[in-house]
Amino acid sequence: MCTTLVLLELTAETINPLSLRALSAARAVSEDLAGLALGESASVARKACAYFPGVIHLVTSEEMGAEILAPALCQIMEQSGCTQLVAAATPFSRDLLPRVAALAGASFLSQLSVLEFPGEGKRAVLAGKGVVAVRSLLPVSIITIEPSAFPVAAPLAIEGEISLRTDPVEEFPGISRKIIPSAARGGPSLLDAAVVVGVGRGVGPVQSLPLPLAQLATLLGAAVGGTRATCDSGLFSPDLQIGQTGRVIAPECYIAIGVSGAVQHVAGVRGAALIVAIDKNELAGIFETADVGFVGMWEAVVPKLCELLGSNPR
């Protein structure tokens, strides 16, 4: 029995760090937490024991969709007696958890940037231009948090107990599901990098990331993503789209190169501590949002910048 379940997405090697951001959100409003780990690996589930006195491991596989997982989660929530389930907003949770809410008769608070009390917080609306307070009207709530708004939780000095759930998964006829992995990419991920380089249409009609931009990213240990235009053009895959309709990021530093500054893109980066923009068009909207702007051709600016940064590392 617990009051708050925290959903942990397990990969083959580790707990998704975004789930640990949901944990820090949950810790602020509840002392009575349990982990609900979803994934295949028992050894990865065991890592969760450093964070919770009790962890429920629901053994799942890639073939299982929301149709199969939602009833299982609903059952676990009922048995745990929890009043809230907290998770990071990810493609996985955004697909699965509203269905769980429908089955469990629970409320749903999505992408909270502030969790103030159980079932109560604030969320960004209107492409980040506004913030609205939301409150659950039902006894049980499912809550997703905006990962960029919360830090990764630290482990506790404990060794929690695991309870294994393999049984509750029922068949759901007429569905088959598989995941085609995309080519592994090196470097930090968009959501976890301290520095992110964003590439917009202003870099020109290129088929691959221009070398100076790759070099800048390497120097800064930065993740690289694109605007909707450069994702649509195929320069970046859709999961690397930065913006309201793609990934919302909040790095220490965001460097926009050739980015015009469309409303929906800016909405995805306004949480960055520092925004730097380089574009040849001095009227580009991105300069209204940027803390530091430089007007110039990226082809000339970025190599020189790399040279200066490379020769004078701090």
Place this chain on the structure above:
Amino acid sequence: MKILVTLKPVPDPEQPFRFTGGRFDFSQVGVITNPFDEYALETALRLTDVPDGDKTVRGEGEIVAVSIGEAAACVKVLKRALGLGANRVYHITVPQEELDFSRVARILEGICLGESPDLILMGKQAVDSDSGIVPPYLAGLLGVPQVTAATAITERPGKLLVERELEGGTEQKEVTLPAVVSVDLGIGAVDSVRTLAMDGTFPWAEGPRYPTIRGMLRTKNIPLESHDPEEFTKNHSRALAEGKQELSPPRKPGVIVENIEELAKVLGPFVRMGGR
């Protein structure tokens, strides 16, 4: 195939809104169809178009478009849907402040039980509330398969093979109908919707189509049905209350630096800071 498409009227995100009396004020802002829902309608049109020489025409399939909210805003988005090729449209008039995801989904559930569509197509989220709860929640209420944020659909007899992008991969999910599918912008690519009728040829233009004059004239003859929510659900309760509205604090004004050395000074501390 009978397809139900949901169209949410939203304030045009490109137009500035005001903040009066502690509330967002959209009285001077135009209403548009939620852009993601435009893509859902485009998907429905592609799934029901049939070839006619090197063009396409509307086929046997039926598109029912539904909008919930203030009457005038709903009428605007539904007239456009008719102009684009929807067969029937109706609006359910409910004041905006009485709507939350659960009420919307309950009304849609009631509509689906009456209409029995083969497919419910929706945008992956609305650009005002930015939530995306309703499609998978509705699928849960109906107990049917779901796909959220679809970027490609291939029709198979009685089934759809639907793709969506995940962290580090592409999900391929085959679902039997009826099902709920919400779409992402990728569904507007020229070859992202493959139907049995179109036989692997793609006459689609990139993105959602525009209404033609002939299409808009046609809308005069089609009645705009108006309904009360009580016809579809007795459930008036909401799951969510919205409270105080605030404007996000503006970022402090930035500076334009004149030389690259200054730019390097700003970025210097981040060199090899690495991932956190």
